Amino acid sequence: MPEARELADFVRPELEARGLRVFEISTASHEGLRPLTFALAEIVDQARAEAPAPEPARIVLRPHAVDEKGFTVTRRQDADGVYFEVLGAKPERWVRQTDFSNDEAVGYLADRLARLGVEEKLFATGAVAGDEVRIGSGNGAVVFDWEPTLLTGSELLGGPRGTDLRLDDRLRPSRKEKRAEFHERMDAKAAAREELWTERSSGHWSDPADEARAASDDAGDDRA
Numbered sequence: 001m002p003e004a005r006e007l008a009d010f011v012r013p014e015l016e017a018r019g020l021r022v023f024e025i026s027t028a029s030h031e032g033l034r035p036l037t038f039a040l041a042e043i044v045d046q047a048r049a050e051a052p053a054p055e056p057a058r059i060v061l062r063p064h065a066v067d068e069k070g071f072t073v074t075r076r077q078d079a080d081g082v083y084f085e086v087l088g089a090k091p092e093r094w095v096r097q098t099d100f101s102n103d104e105a106v107g108y109l110a111d112r113l114a115r116l117g118v119e120e121k122l123f124a125t126g127a128v129a130g131d132e133v134r135i136g137s138g139n140g141a142v143v144f145d146w147e148p149t150l151l152t153g154s155e156l157l158g159g160p161r162g163t164d165l166r167l168d169d170r171l172r173p174s175r176k177e178k179r180a181e182f183h184e185r186m187d188a189k190a191a192a193r194e195e196l197w198t199e200r201s202s203g204h205w206s207d208p209a210d211e212a213r214a215a216s217d218d219a220g221d222d223r224a
Contacts, residue, residue, distance in 0.1 A: 073121040083132040084122055084146070091118060095135045095142045122146060 025032035071088025
């Protein structure tokens with residue numbers, strides 16, 4: 001376009017007076033593109049030469065420990081008493097995904113927590129049946145009374161689909177009832193042992209090996 005060339009000739013002196021390099025190019029005929037390409041390459045080479053040398057990046061790899069479970073269990077205490085706080089990406093994500101109005105979903109959550117090792121960690125931290133456990137922190141934490149029997153698995157899953165016997169209220173006595181049942185069981189065992197020792201000391205029963213030796217001695221006396 002003759003008009004464009006004339007305009008370029010008109011503005012060139014002004015641009016060069018400002019210290020700018022001027023390249024007249026044509027996108028139609030590709031005139032002037034090669035000198036422009038060389039000029040751009042010079043600018044890139046100059047920028048690279050003036051740039052500071054890049055510092056070598058130091059990559060640090062920190063593998064997880066072999067026994068790292070990805071969660072923590074901490075014994076805490078507030079105005080309401082002692083509770084155990086469970087924090088970790090997996091358990092907190094699982095409780096957010098659980099529909100607590102669905103017994104089967106709650107039972108599945110309990111199984112996942114047991115497989116992850118939350119139950120064992122609660123035992124190791126000192127938790128006992130009936131203690132308060134909070135998964136998560138703050139107002140978003142899920143709070144429940146811990147039942148170690150949740151470790152028991154397949155034998156309790158024989159009910160109809162959508163039910164979980166581990167969540168049946170009849171199988172979830174209060175802390176006071178569980179302690180009373182435990183003491184009654186221990187007392188019954190102690191009484192049974194005492195009765196057995198009393199009968200043995202009174203001669204009501206004896207060791208089978210002693211009876212066999214006595215029978216052998218009686219047989220020898222008869223032969224004599």
